[in-house]
Amino acid sequence: MSASLVRATVWAVSKRKLQPTRAALTLTPSAVNKIKQLLKDKPEHVGLKVGVRTRGCNGLSYSLEYTKTKGDSDEEVIQDGVRVFIEKKAQLTLLGTEMDYVEDKLSSEFVFNNPNIKGTCGCGESFHV
Amino acid sequence: LTAEAVRAVIPRRSGRLLAVFPRLLTRWETTSSIPEAGEGQIRLTDSCVQRLLEITEGSEFLRLQVEGGGCSGFQYKFSLDTVINPDDRVFEQGGARVVVDSDSLAFVKGAQVDFSQELIRSSFQVLNNPQAQQGCSCGSSFSVKV
Numbered sequence: 001m002s003a004s005l006v007r008a009t010v011w012a013v014s015k016r017k018l019q020p021t022r023a024a025l026t027l028t029p030s031a032v033n034k035i036k037q038l039l040k041d042k043p044e045h046v047g048l049k050v051g052v053r054t055r056g057c058n059g060l061s062y063s064l065e066y067t068k069t070k071g072d073s074d075e076e077v078i079q080d081g082v083r084v085f086i087e088k089k090a091q092l093t094l095l096g097t098e099m100d101y102v103e104d105k106l107s108s109e110f111v112f113n114n115p116n117i118k119g120t121c122g123c124g125e126s127f128h129v
Numbered sequence: 130l131t132a133e134a135v136r137a138v139i140p141r142r143s144g145r146l147l148a149v150f151p152r153l154l155t156r157w158e159t160t161s162s163i164p165e166a167g168e169g170q171i172r173l174t175d176s177c178v179q180r181l182l183e184i185t186e187g188s189e190f191l192r193l194q195v196e197g198g199g200c201s202g203f204q205y206k207f208s209l210d211t212v213i214n215p216d217d218r219v220f221e222q223g224g225a226r227v228v229v230d231s232d233s234l235a236f237v238k239g240a241q242v243d244f245s246q247e248l249i250r251s252s253f254q255v256l257n258n259p260q261a262q263q264g265c266s267c268g269s270s271f272s273v274k275v
Contacts, residue, residue, distance in 0.1 A: 038248070048248070064249040105184045106207055107252030 034101040047083030052090035173222040180244040181225035190226035195233040201272040
């Protein structure tokens with residue numbers, strides 16, 4: 001009984017410890033560089049804001065826009081000198097995600113490598129959790 | 130598991146394309162006697178022309194293909210190519226070329242090829258496709274009017 005209590009307590013503590021150390025969003029070097037490049041010509045904007053909207057055949061799709069201010073319920077990620085704000089609705093699905101920027105001749109895009117996603121549509125833009 | 134890996138794993142439904150295609154080919158052959166007007170062409174937007182002039186080298190051109198797959202049944206595929214095959218059609222505008230094989234042309238004739246630039250993504254797109262009934266909202270996939 002007392003042994004089982006001790007085990008349960010340790011579990012809860014370690015679980016709680018794990019949660020805060022999980023970054024809301026991490027950026028790859030190429031994403032950081034691209035964001036710096038985008039913001040260089042827009043001094044009035046402090047960063048980019050990630051949102052999520054109902055769209056696409058699999059339910060949800062991320063959106064990205066310039067922003068001048070941090071919204072009241074936005075979560076702020078600062079990495080290597082760039083700021084990314086995450087809208088409240090997007091925060092849950094983005095937890096633990098890596099934001100990358102992939103470029104080739106035909107196209108270039110921000111890509112979210114999201115461990116929470118259960119499925120995406122064939123072209124990868126919309127997803128469900 | 131990245132979105133790209135997921136994309137790679139999702140199987141192509143080429144069987145569906147094969148199943149649907151003969152009927153469409155028949156229809157196309159029936160109407161082929163009608164003189165080709167603008168309806169049979171593919172138009173390039175200014176931004177498409179500009180982007181192609183930037184990225185192509187030598188005799189490179191943009192190849193547009195339609196393949197089975199995506200959530201609406203068919204999807205557009207772009208690539209850079211240098212070889213023109215006997216059944217290819219070449220659409221040139223302002224020095225930029227887009228090439229479509231005759232099978233794919235049946236699915237995109239009358240459409241526009243654009244290069245769209247948004248904050249989250251810049252890429253070639255097919256716009257205003259009269260052969261497409263509906264598409265998913267990201268524009269990659271479409272289903273065919275019958």
